Amino acid sequence: MRHSPRLKPLFHPGRLLITTPSALAALRENGVPIISVMLRHIAGDWGTVSDDDKRQNDLSITAGLRLLSIHPLPDQTRIVVVTERSRVNTIVERLDTRNR
Incomplete structure (x- = not known):
């Protein structure tokens, strides 16, 4: 039986907020x-x-x-994860590159 490696959290992310409906979609x-x-981000x-x-x-x-990570999805959409300095909230949003 294979065991996957356990990710060790490096910080407390606080409350998770998905600020853009398009990120969740x-x-x-x-x-x-x-x-x-989230597990990738906190590890x-x-x-x-x-x-x-x-x-x-x-x-x-x-x-x-503040902590920032950007994670591409299989369709190349990029998800941005930001943990605030206070560690009260971690915000997840979709990176919109249409205007860049």
Whole structure:
């Protein structure tokens, strides 16, 4: 029997807020449970953010600053996860690249 590795949380994410209905719709359309994105985020898997942002996140865990991760879905929609400095809330939204 194979055991998958257990992800160790690096910080408390606070309350989960999905601020854009399109984020929840994109997760559902791609068959990706929100919990899988959250587990990656709190375990320090920052997804596709820049190397500078990854280093900043790693420092921000102990410094108590904002944390950011971006996770592409199978259809290439990108989901952004932001944990506030206060660790009261973690916000999940869909990254809209149409205007970029």
